[in-house]
Amino acid sequence: xxxxxxxxxxxxxxxxxxxxxxxxxxxxxxxxxxxxxxxxxxxxxxxxxxxxxxxxxxxxxxxxxxxxxxxxxxxxxxxxxxxxxxxxxxxxxxxxxxxxxxxxxxxxxxxxxxxxxxxxxxxxxxxxxxxxxxxxxxxxxxxxxxxxxxxxxxxxxxxxxxxxxxxxxxxxxxxxxxxxxxxxxxxxxxxxxxxxxxxxxxxxxxxx
Amino acid sequence: xxxxxxxxxxxxxxxxxxxxxxxxxxxxxxxxxxxxxxxxxxxxxxxxxxxxxxxxxxxxxxxxxxxxxxxxxxxxxxxxxxxxxxxxxxxxxxxxxxxxxxxxxxxxxxxxxxxxxxxxxxxxxxxxxxxxxxxxxxxxxxxxxxxxxxxxxxxxxxxxxxxxxxxxxxxxxxxxxxxxxxxxxxxxxxxxxxxxxxxxxxxxxxxxxxxxxxxxxxxxxxxxxxxxxxxxxxxxxxxxxxxxxxxxxxxxxxxxxxxxxxxxxxxxxxxxxxxxxxxxxxxxxxxxxxxxxxxxxxxxxxxxxxxxxxxxxxxxxxxxxxxxxxxxxxxxxxxxxxxxxxx
Numbered sequence: 212x213x214x215x216x217x218x219x220x221x222x223x224x225x226x227x228x229x230x231x232x233x234x235x236x237x238x239x240x241x242x243x244x245x246x247x248x249x250x251x252x253x254x255x256x257x258x259x260x261x262x263x264x265x266x267x268x269x270x271x272x273x274x275x276x277x278x279x280x281x282x283x284x285x286x287x288x289x290x291x292x293x294x295x296x297x298x299x300x301x302x303x304x305x306x307x308x309x310x311x312x313x314x315x316x317x318x319x320x321x322x323x324x325x326x327x328x329x330x331x332x333x334x335x336x337x338x339x340x341x342x343x344x345x346x347x348x349x350x351x352x353x354x355x356x357x358x359x360x361x362x363x364x365x366x367x368x369x370x371x372x373x374x375x376x377x378x379x380x381x382x383x384x385x386x387x388x389x390x391x392x393x394x395x396x397x398x399x400x401x402x403x404x405x406x407x408x409x410x411x412x413x414x415x416x417x418x419x
Numbered sequence: 420x421x422x423x424x425x426x427x428x429x430x431x432x433x434x435x436x437x438x439x440x441x442x443x444x445x446x447x448x449x450x451x452x453x454x455x456x457x458x459x460x461x462x463x464x465x466x467x468x469x470x471x472x473x474x475x476x477x478x479x480x481x482x483x484x485x486x487x488x489x490x491x492x493x494x495x496x497x498x499x500x501x502x503x504x505x506x507x508x509x510x511x512x513x514x515x516x517x518x519x520x521x522x523x524x525x526x527x528x529x530x531x532x533x534x535x536x537x538x539x540x541x542x543x544x545x546x547x548x549x550x551x552x553x554x555x556x557x558x559x560x561x562x563x564x565x566x567x568x569x570x571x572x573x574x575x576x577x578x579x580x581x582x583x584x585x586x587x588x589x590x591x592x593x594x595x596x597x598x599x600x601x602x603x604x605x606x607x608x609x610x611x612x613x614x615x616x617x618x619x620x621x622x623x624x625x626x627x628x629x630x631x632x633x634x635x636x637x638x639x640x641x642x643x644x645x646x647x648x649x650x651x652x653x654x655x656x657x658x659x660x661x662x663x664x665x666x667x668x669x670x671x672x673x674x675x676x677x678x679x680x681x682x683x684x685x686x687x688x689x690x691x692x693x694x695x696x697x698x699x700x701x702x703x704x705x706x707x708x709x710x711x712x713x714x715x716x717x718x719x720x721x722x723x724x725x726x727x728x729x730x731x732x733x734x735x736x737x738x739x740x741x742x743x744x745x746x747x748x749x750x751x752x753x754x755x756x757x758x759x760x761x762x
Contacts, residue, residue: 278744304744311744352714354740356706359683359713361739 230262230360232307232314235275237267242405246374246394249409253280253303255314257404259349260364264404266307266314276306282391282410287339287418294384294417295322297339299376299391301410315350316395316406318371324384332371334397345371347397349404367404369397378412387415440654440686441700443759446707448728448752450738451491453745456481460504460565460613460663460717461735461748464518464535471726474539475735477748478502478522478717484533486541489725489733491750495541497533501525504565504612504717507535508574512544513595519544521576523565528552530565530576530588532597549599551578551586556604559584568616568623568637575602575639577623579611585625587639605643607633613664613678613717620690624648624675628660632677634696648675648688648696655679655686655698663717666690667732667753670722672760674699676734678718683711685718685736687760702756704736704749712749714739722753731757 232255242256251271255264268274285298302315320332321341332345340346348365371393378389392409456479464474474494477485480503486495502522510519518535530551532544552559561581568575568587576588576599583606588599613626616637623635631650635643651659658681667674673690684703688696704712716737724730732753741747 311740311742313740313744352740354711354713356710359711359740361683361714 231265232262232312233265234267234307237265238269239267243394243407245407246372246392247407247409249375249390249392251280251390251409251411252407253301253410254407255404256406258402259351259404260362260402262351262360262362268303268305274305277303278306278311279304280410281414282412284386284391284412284415285418286385286415289322296320296324296386297322297418299323299412301391301408310353310355312351312353314352316408317348317350318345320345323373323376326373328376329372329374332373334367334369334371334395336366347371347395364399364402367397367399367402369395369404371395375409385415385417386412388412440698441759441761443700443702443756444705445702445751445755445759446705447709447712447749448755449489449491449750450709450741451475451477451485451487451748451750452493453741453743453747454479454482454485455743455745458485458716458737458746458748459502461719461737462505462507462520463719463721463733463735464507464520464539465721465723465725466539467537470723471728472539473723473725474535475748475750476505476507476520477737478505480525484520484522484541487748489728489750491748494539497541497543499524499531499533499543499547500527502531503563504614506565506567506615508567508569510574510590510592512592512597519567519574519590519597521565521567523551523562523578524548525562528562530562530578530599544597545595546597549576549588549597552580553586553601553604555601556584556586558582559586563610564612564614564626566614566616566623569618570621570637572638572640575616575637577614577616579614579625581610583607583609583611583627585611585614585643587623589639602639603643605635605645607645612660613662615664615666617666617668617673617675617690619668620673620692624664626661626664626677628662630659631656632661632664632675646695649677649686649698653698655688655701657682662715663719663737665718665720665734667720667722667734669731674720676718676720678715678736680715683713683715685715685734687756700756700760702734702751704738704751709749710738710741712736712738720753728752730754 286294378386662678
């Protein structure tokens, strides 16, 4: 039955994809135990949807193959015409082992400005959660001659430690620049993930 | 489960078992120059004087409207805002036969219109922008999909919103000036986007991204009673989203082409009057001279022969992943697809 075959091949997609994402010249032999500091960087070690990651861009300025590394804040309508800071993204576009890969990590809270940093947020499923809670969605996109990867992976548990979130507020209280830095340890089914990042912010979005 | 999805699911359960769709694999014969913005929806303008010099219009929801020739070379760019969907119809403007091109613009919630002259030059219509929302229809939020339609009663703009509303406007002109009048509206339960009008068949098709495809009568005088074409999950739409919708009609067979984004394919449904369309084939655009089509968004098709490269017409599909982290559109020779379809 062709329909069944298609369904099975979808379920099995990670098994035949060009899965591993390994940067050249890696020096860390184990995942970091804490945030790696203010120098712009992205380290992702572990698995996401079964795909192995050993991505060590410990100094983005010298990392090979990077087309774009940018953070973005998203604001949602608050009370009385204000905006609340409900979401930020860490996005990387880079050629890794000859494959153009786009990775995006998105975190949500009811209002990140409500918390003094550093702050630790427990990862859970609820969108835009209040208090010291957040959620994480990892988006992976790349294609090879043999396969396409297009994953949106949520449902993580663990911790986001937000260490820095800088920038200049405009008259509406929106911050279009600065840096966001943090450290993540997370699990999801058989996946384990450790991530450290400090990303420059170049834009914000209003979700009106 | 909301009521629409439940209704779709119940209809699906009640549908007789039909043959599984054919799995067709073709390759692109051309691709457009990539955009670093976010390509979304194409429309094909057939050059009446020389079909081989037809154009692909491509909406970029971060930039504006691109025009490409049939080799994929960019021939024009109109930086007219965050255009989401685009469609076109022949139109008489100021007594002259032109093509009217409409788009949904996210910046200001407007429908905007361009004019293609018979020689292929593109300019803004006047007035250029028209509000998509109407005071007669409360609750519309976030303009999204767009299509055009035509019947004996006139030419129409169809616009939908993330809130699920679909508004149908009649387009008229006076001495070259466009005017739009709301003639009908309805609502689907969840976010729609892709739409197209089968003018000859008298139907409007609306894709509800996470739920399936609906069909409505085109005439604004008819009640917008929905008819379920397909519901997610199905053989042709195994998972969401359903995105762009188009028609390929060569006079012998009529095909509804639907973008099955969740599986990177175009689903083909045979249209036979008022019957429920049969899902016949799933088209994969595989790696060839050009890379594969992935996460396709909008699409368009024509059965008009467009020169030796496209003797039975053309399928254009948005492609989300291109070299240099760009997006763009792939062009497929419909003859390659037709070779695998039942006669």
